[in-house]
Amino acid sequence: MTIHALHTWIGVANEPLIISGPCGAETETQVLKTAEELSRIKEVKIFRAGIWKPRTRPNAFEGVGEVGLKWLSKVQSRFKLKTAVEVANANHTELALKHGVDVLWIGARTTGNPFSVQEIADVLKGVDIPVFVKNPIHPDVQLWLGAIERVANSGVTKLAAIHRGFHYPTKNKYRNKPLWEIAIELKTMLPSLPVICDPSHICGNRQLIPSVAQTALDLGMNGLMIESHINPESALSDAQQQLTPEALKLLLSGLIYRQSSSPNPECHNKLQHFRNRIDEVDEELMHVLKERIQIIEQIGQYKKEHGITIFQLERWQEILRTRSQWSEKLGLSREHIEKLCQLLHEESIRIQTEVMNKKHS
Ligand code: PEP
Ligand code: MN
Numbered sequence: 001m002t003i004h005a006l007h008t009w010i011g012v013a014n015e016p017l018i019i020s021g022p023c024g025a026e027t028e029t030q031v032l033k034t035a036e037e038l039s040r041i042k043e044v045k046i047f048r049a050g051i052w053k054p055r056t057r058p059n060a061f062e063g064v065g066e067v068g069l070k071w072l073s074k075v076q077s078r079f080k081l082k083t084a085v086e087v088a089n090a091n092h093t094e095l096a097l098k099h100g101v102d103v104l105w106i107g108a109r110t111t112g113n114p115f116s117v118q119e120i121a122d123v124l125k126g127v128d129i130p131v132f133v134k135n136p137i138h139p140d141v142q143l144w145l146g147a148i149e150r151v152a153n154s155g156v157t158k159l160a161a162i163h164r165g166f167h168y169p170t171k172n173k174y175r176n177k178p179l180w181e182i183a184i185e186l187k188t189m190l191p192s193l194p195v196i197c198d199p200s201h202i203c204g205n206r207q208l209i210p211s212v213a214q215t216a217l218d219l220g221m222n223g224l225m226i227e228s229h230i231n232p233e234s235a236l237s238d239a240q241q242q243l244t245p246e247a248l249k250l251l252l253s254g255l256i257y258r259q260s261s262s263p264n265p266e267c268h269n270k271l272q273h274f275r276n277r278i279d280e281v282d283e284e285l286m287h288v289l290k291e292r293i294q295i296i297e298q299i300g301q302y303k304k305e306h307g308i309t310i311f312q313l314e315r316w317q318e319i320l321r322t323r324s325q326w327s328e329k330l331g332l333s334r335e336h337i338e339k340l341c342q343l344l345h346e347e348s349i350r351i352q353t354e355v356m357n358k359k360h361s
Pocket of ligand 1: 054086106
């Protein structure tokens with residue numbers, strides 16, 4: 001898959017790409033005023049606006065449609081900003097291309113639908129326009145990867161992923177839980193793919209945006225897409241999470257920008273020292289795990305010889321309870337230790353099942 005680095009086509013080297021604009025284009029005045037104010041913020045390079053809005057229920061504001069694309073042309077010529085819109089089908093894509101939109105993005109609801117992504121990709125054959133692919137709503141990295149592959153297979157090389165958080169079944173403080181590990185997994189699979197974070201759709205409210213934006217930069221993400229509106233309270237969609245351009249400016253100036261490495265050799269040596277220590281600890285951990293597995297094999301054998309079942313609910317509950325207590329005493333994250341116990345327990349069950357199934361032992 002050929003993926004061209006962001007700076008080769010957007011002209012920002014070594015700094016995060018900042019995209020901003022309203023959730024939806026509502027009126028010409030709203031679009032042009034927002035764009036005018038954003039054009040005065042030096043970091044903002046791309047103006048976003050939804051023209052077709054995917055809404056959960058019908059009869060909500062579903063976007064202004066094609067007329068909004070004419071407003072975006074004015075944004076390009078008046079304010080020298082590049083423009084980006086969401087496309088969800090072939091018709092949207094054709095219209096966006098016809099009106100000269102600079103960047104297309106595929107929304108979270110569309111990424112999860114291979115038919116729609118393919119339909120968009122087919123229109124893009126031979127058109128090397130930049131395309132950003134948002135993660136699907138469900139935490140499924142394969143679906144995200146698959147959508148990127150479909151677009152790439154059409155010959156698009158100016159690709160980026162947008163991390164906008166995931167639907168999560170249990171209540172949490174985010175509208176869409178970040179699950180950073182999934183964005184990291186995608187980056188590991190496609191190392192040259194730029195990943196841009198969308199803190200607006202992760203947070204769902206204005207208050208959390210700065211900390212999520214900072215975490216994205218701390219993780220080395222390549223840019224931020226943040227929704228803005230001249231009058232957020234009156235926005236026809238996502239009113240809770242949009243910022244005024246002024247608030248965006250303040251937010252951007254408060255962010256700490258980090259480098260992926262330091263030119264200072266002393267810093268390099270110090271990091272190497274920490275990494276060597278982590279290597280030692282991990283090696284020790286492997287030995288401890290090996291010991292644990294040997295005991296599991298013995299207990300499996302013993303249970304087999306004495307006709308005892310592998311899974312013992314009370315013992316499992318005891319493991320979870322005691323390990324949580326120990327982790328709390330040591331100041332470790334309870335959630336992390338519980339996940340770890342879950343993995344250890346799964347492996348224990350697998351090994352004991354194998355022992356039980358072995359014929360002549
Ligand atoms: C949007 O960017 O306004 C949008 C609809 O986002 P998502 O596809 O991430 O829900
Ligand atoms: Mn939105």
